[in-house]
Amino acid sequence: xxxxxxxxxLVTLFGxxxxxxxxxxxxxxxxxxxxxxxxxxxxxxxxxxxxxGATVTYSTVLALVTIVVGVALVVPTAYWIQVRLPGLRxxxxxxxxxxxxxxxxVLVFGYLxxxxxxxxxxxxxxERATDLLLMFSYVTLALPYMYRAVDTxxxxxxxxxxxxxxQSLGAGWSTILLRVILPxxxxxxxxxxxxxxxIVIGEFTMASLLDRPAFGPYLQLIGAxxxxxxxxxxxxxxxxxxxxxxxxxxxxxxxxxQVAPTx
Amino acid sequence: xxxxxxxxxxxxxxxxPWVSQLSWTWVGVVPFFVFALMFLLLPTGLLAVGGFQDxxxxxxxxxxxDLFQPSIASSYLISVKVSAASAIGGALVGFALAYAVIAxxxxxxxxxxxxxxxxxxxxxxxVPLAFAFLATLGRxxxxxxxxxxxxxxxxxxxxxxxxxxxxxxxxxMYFQIPLMVLIIAxxxxxxxxxxxxxxxxxxxxxxxxxxxxxxxxxxPPLLGxxxxxxxxxxxxxxxxxxLTGSSLNIVTIVLYAQIRGDVLHNQNLGYxxxxxxxxxxxxSNAAYIWLRGRSERxxx
Numbered sequence: 001x002x003x004x005x006x007x008x009x010l011v012t013l014f015g016x017x018x019x020x021x022x023x024x025x026x027x028x029x030x031x032x033x034x035x036x037x038x039x040x041x042x043x044x045x046x047x048x049x050x051x052x053g054a055t056v057t058y059s060t061v062l063a064l065v066t067i068v069v070g071v072a073l074v075v076p077t078a079y080w081i082q083v084r085l086p087g088l089r090x091x092x093x094x095x096x097x098x099x100x101x102x103x104x105x106v107l108v109f110g111y112l113x114x115x116x117x118x119x120x121x122x123x124x125x126x127e128r129a130t131d132l133l134l135m136f137s138y139v140t141l142a143l144p145y146m147y148r149a150v151d152t153x154x155x156x157x158x159x160x161x162x163x164x165x166x167q168s169l170g171a172g173w174s175t176i177l178l179r180v181i182l183p184x185x186x187x188x189x190x191x192x193x194x195x196x197x198x199i200v201i202g203e204f205t206m207a208s209l210l211d212r213p214a215f216g217p218y219l220q221l222i223g224a225x226x227x228x229x230x231x232x233x234x235x236x237x238x239x240x241x242x243x244x245x246x247x248x249x250x251x252x253x254x255x256x257x258q259v260a261p262t263x
Numbered sequence: 264x265x266x267x268x269x270x271x272x273x274x275x276x277x278x279x280p281w282v283s284q285l286s287w288t289w290v291g292v293v294p295f296f297v298f299a300l301m302f303l304l305l306p307t308g309l310l311a312v313g314g315f316q317d318x319x320x321x322x323x324x325x326x327x328x329d330l331f332q333p334s335i336a337s338s339y340l341i342s343v344k345v346s347a348a349s350a351i352g353g354a355l356v357g358f359a360l361a362y363a364v365i366a367x368x369x370x371x372x373x374x375x376x377x378x379x380x381x382x383x384x385x386x387x388x389x390v391p392l393a394f395a396f397l398a399t400l401g402r403x404x405x406x407x408x409x410x411x412x413x414x415x416x417x418x419x420x421x422x423x424x425x426x427x428x429x430x431x432x433x434x435x436m437y438f439q440i441p442l443m444v445l446i447i448a449x450x451x452x453x454x455x456x457x458x459x460x461x462x463x464x465x466x467x468x469x470x471x472x473x474x475x476x477x478x479x480x481x482x483p484p485l486l487g488x489x490x491x492x493x494x495x496x497x498x499x500x501x502x503x504x505x506l507t508g509s510s511l512n513i514v515t516i517v518l519y520a521q522i523r524g525d526v527l528h529n530q531n532l533g534y535x536x537x538x539x540x541x542x543x544x545x546x547s548n549a550a551y552i553w554l555r556g557r558s559e560r561x562x563x
Contacts, residue, residue, distance in 0.1 A: 008367025015360040015377070015440070019384055022437065025399030025406060073298055080291035088292060095299045101548045102307055103498025105515055106537045109522050110306025113313065113534075140302045198386050204501035209522055216501065219390040223505050234394035238387060245383040 023238065030231035042232040051218055052233075059207075059215040062131070063200035066138040067193045070146045073139065075189065078150045079181055082159050096147040099140050108137060108206045130210050137206045142196040149195070153188025154181075190251045198244035202237050307541065313534030326535035335517070335527075339539065342497055342514040345428060349435035350492035356436070357443025358451075358485065365451045378448070381441035388438045393505035396434045400425050426507045434502060439492050446491065450484035450558065480558075487554030490547040497544055514540060 033041035046052055081089050099107070111133060115123035123133040162184065166176045182189070204216035219237065223230040317323045330336065363369065364377045399406050402419060410416045424430055454477060462472045500515040509516055514536065520526045521533040 005368055008363035008369050011359045011363035011367075012369065012373065012377075015356070018356075018437070018440065019380060021406060022395040022399040025404055026395040028405050029398035029403075073294060077292055077295040084288050085292060092292070092295065095295075095303065098299075098303050101494070101541075101544055102303070103500075103515065103540055103544060105498065105500050105518055105522070106310065106540055107303070107306060109518065109533070109537050110310045111302070112522065114306045114309050136298075136302050139298075195386075202389055202391060204390050204504070205519070209519070216390060219394075220501070220505050223390060223394055224508070230394040231398045234391035234398070237391040238395075241387050242383055245379070245386060249379050249382070 026231045026234050026238075030228060030235050033228040042228040043236075046222075046229050046232045046236070051213075055213055055215045055218040056201075058213055059201050059203075062135055062138065062214065063197045065135050066142060066200055067196050069135065070139045070142050070196060071150075071189055071193070074143070074146045074150050074192070075182060075185070076177055078147060078154055079159065079177065082151075082154050083163055093147075093151075096143050100144050104137075104141060104203075104205050105209070107140060108209045111137065112209065124210070127212075130212060134207060134210050134212050134214075137210070138196070138200045138203065141203070141206070142192070142199055145195045145199070146192040149188045149192035150185060153185035157184045187251050191248045194244040194248040194251070198241050201240055201244075310534045310537045311541070313531055314538035316531055316534075318529075318531060323531075326529070326531050327538075329529075329532050330535055330539055334512075335514075335532075335536065338512045338514045338517045339543075341428065341512060343543075345431050345435065345513060346493045346496035348428075348432045349439050349496045350489050352432065353436045353439025353443050353492050354447075354485065354489040357440045357488075358447055360440065361444045361447050361451055365448060366454065377444060381444040384441040385438050385445060388499065389501035390505040392434060392437060393502050396425060396430070396437070396506065400430070400433070426510055428511070431503055431506060431511060431513075434506060435496050435499065439496065442495060443488055443492060446488045447484060450481060454480065483554040483558035487551040487558070490551045490554070494544040494547040494551075497547075498540065 030042050031038040031040070033039055033045070077092065081092055112124060115121055115133060117125040123129045159181070162180050163176060166180045171180070202216050202219065203214065204220055207214035208217040208220065215237075219230070219233055222233060314326055315322055315324070317325065330339070360377070364373050396404075398404050400418070401407065404425075407418050410418055425434075458476050459472060462476055467475070498515065500519055503511065503513055503516055504519060507516075509520060517526070518533070518536050518540070521536060525533065527533055527536070
């Protein structure tokens, strides 16, 4: 008895259409700037808009700082939970999942209440401080992905043996974390980093409500006022997401040598 | 705020003598818990407290009652409808897609391709997604234009409007379907081939296999994933805002306007609005976790 393959193929075809037709539609729309001919005019206008460069740069820098701070927060914590405080694991895992439960708009509403300019810690008082707050908001948004990636990475290496070996050679905690643990989980850290980048680069809600000049609010502004440029921007930002996730897949396959040092 | 933070992490280090030997061990997770307090627990807790206060800071249940006034209740209702429709639609299509690719006997390369693409598409949300659907199904969109040119069929004469309940649901399904594929794939992997073969040997039809074997095992992960998709759509802001502006009053849009300019003319009602959202997403996530626990009995 051989089951028919027609049904599965039809379902797959439907999925492919649902995924690709909007992308095709966006691309086609983005070429329509000049009446009657397809052109890259919309892209030229977008790419020469100084605000495009400024907001992309702002969001890129913010994403990179978010990644650094996120790694600095998550790697030691996940390591410490694994080595010293396994009893805390359920609590820490629960906390890291909270950003998936509490909507981003609620979180930022809470920040605006807690860190308003009349509060003890007025993080919304100056532009620099708000940048800092936005960066921490993004660390929060990325926490579930970053923590799970790093935790999975730590489980694949023998953390206890590595720690004891390093200690018996006289290494301190900073040496162990930076020169022993981090290189061994670099693949996991990288995949967390790409995911973080993909989330941060076009994020709208938090940047908009904290009133910072990020790429997401710029996208929205152009979308509300222009016809063809938004499609060009959507194609560009899809390309960025695709690049991040593509790199993630490449690295997640496991570069050879990731687990090797323990053998 | 600083005092609250210090008090909350202080006791384990100083007040309890029996942990004094552990004191240095605790230091390792202090940054994480300080971070969690400052950027997750306290901000959310403050909103929750504010939802139960009046403008003078006295305890009241009035804000929660005011959530049921027609304008706010209707925004919750639209949010629930859009989230439920996109979650159920996304779950059905996502499951069909994942099942077709994993268990449908398709060539081996289809599965990793689908998984990779689902990873990308489930992250392609927000403002650009709204642009993509406007360019496809909007009044001048590619599909709208092609339907008119090829079939003489005007989508918009049927009453269809992208900036509506149906339009928003279709748009949300773009990230709901791939998310469903990603979270349901392990459950489909857990369906053992032997079960299907054994039931076929005993003379069961395909329908009987699904009715008595596959669905009884799969319903917890299916329902749980649907709830997760519901919560995912319920908290979404950017896609809806970029797509419909403020013409479709889902609750996140109302909250966005409230944060921007106190449109409800009552700060504390705004906190209650946020509290109501946490309640909805919290309940669906809790049910998801409970159902996932149930499904782990069979699907290992």
